[in-house]
Amino acid sequence: MSDLNIPKTQKALIFDKIGDPLEIRQIPVPEPGPDELLVKILYTGVCHSDLHIWLGDFPLPLPTPIVGGHEGAGIVAKIGTNVKNFNVGDKAGIKWINGSCLSCDQCKLGFDQSCVATLFSGGTRHGTFQEYALVKATEAPHIPDNVDLSKIAPVLCAGVTVYRALKESNVKAGQIVAITGAGGGLGSMAIQYAKAMGMRVLALDIGAEKEKHCKKLGAEFFVDPSVETNIVEKVVTLTKGGVHGVVHVATSDKPLETAIKYVRTRGTIVLVSLPKDAKLVADVFLIVARAITIKGTIVGSRVDTDEAIEFFARGLIDIPIEIYSLKDIPEVYDRMQKGQIRGRVVVDLSK
Numbered sequence: 001m002s003d004l005n006i007p008k009t010q011k012a013l014i015f016d017k018i019g020d021p022l023e024i025r026q027i028p029v030p031e032p033g034p035d036e037l038l039v040k041i042l043y044t045g046v047c048h049s050d051l052h053i054w055l056g057d058f059p060l061p062l063p064t065p066i067v068g069g070h071e072g073a074g075i076v077a078k079i080g081t082n083v084k085n086f087n088v089g090d091k092a093g094i095k096w097i098n099g100s101c102l103s104c105d106q107c108k109l110g111f112d113q114s115c116v117a118t119l120f121s122g123g124t125r126h127g128t129f130q131e132y133a134l135v136k137a138t139e140a141p142h143i144p145d146n147v148d149l150s151k152i153a154p155v156l157c158a159g160v161t162v163y164r165a166l167k168e169s170n171v172k173a174g175q176i177v178a179i180t181g182a183g184g185g186l187g188s189m190a191i192q193y194a195k196a197m198g199m200r201v202l203a204l205d206i207g208a209e210k211e212k213h214c215k216k217l218g219a220e221f222f223v224d225p226s227v228e229t230n231i232v233e234k235v236v237t238l239t240k241g242g243v244h245g246v247v248h249v250a251t252s253d254k255p256l257e258t259a260i261k262y263v264r265t266r267g268t269i270v271l272v273s274l275p276k277d278a279k280l281v282a283d284v285f286l287i288v289a290r291a292i293t294i295k296g297t298i299v300g301s302r303v304d305t306d307e308a309i310e311f312f313a314r315g316l317i318d319i320p321i322e323i324y325s326l327k328d329i330p331e332v333y334d335r336m337q338k339g340q341i342r343g344r345v346v347v348d349l350s351k
């Protein structure tokens, strides 16, 4: 069933308990179940959620020990006996949703990202910080042959997530979307997807470096909340009346209070990032009187994933990546916590 030489053991970055040291160990290469693919991971992105999971920031009882990672891109090395939609040698992706039940209400409606019985890569089963990872074949996206696997890896979580969030913002082509934390990994992707979807972008982030970075990616306006004395007035003036929607990807809940004031009447604020213990304190009168929508969104559906990959394959998305090896992930987490990453970090599993 396989023409690839699959070893018995492989290297993986694993931790035993929340916050324990991240260690590289040799672990067995798993066998795919009847409806699964075994994917040889060539590249994997490093997402902020991987850091959150390791630190135990999410209020979820996740199992340990666990191998993190949920932005894997590679080659199908082996397929289960029931798999019909992939062949050995195909390029495939592994994302946060590793498997959905396909039969619950949400799955039936096309929201597999909200399935009641999901498997999570690097959450409830070993993820992509290893050389060989498992995924349900129905949940794995195909990756076109012409696509650079190192650059598509971050699209599989960051790209899909912001693409779905931008759809949820209801901002139309020609209208303006504000992106908080625009210079980070999610934000950088959001700027490019927004632009590709015909939206105009107002980026919010801190510092001249981030301004240069956001504008290079296509942001039309940039507002630095650390230097503006009146952020609301600045945004409303620049956009001649306020933004039509907001995608909140900043790693703090602080920007939300101002977002409610600078979004236009009938605008939508979409919550994406998951700052630890974040709370939303919102002025109910403002929300009611101005008919503002505030909503959450998590990753994207299988269709969103295919569409996000197509945007990339058509050359419309190209964010800078930094390539590291598996052993460098603790250093990457450290830089993430300090807000020092401007694009996206990708791990080359062959290094």
Ligand SMILES: [Zn+2]
Pocket (backbone or CB within 6 Å): 047, 048, 049, 050, 070, 096, 157, 158
């Ligand atoms: Zn992620």
Ligand SMILES: [Zn+2]
Pocket (backbone or CB within 6 Å): 100, 101, 102, 103, 104, 105, 106, 107, 108, 112, 114, 115, 116, 117
């Ligand atoms: Zn389901």
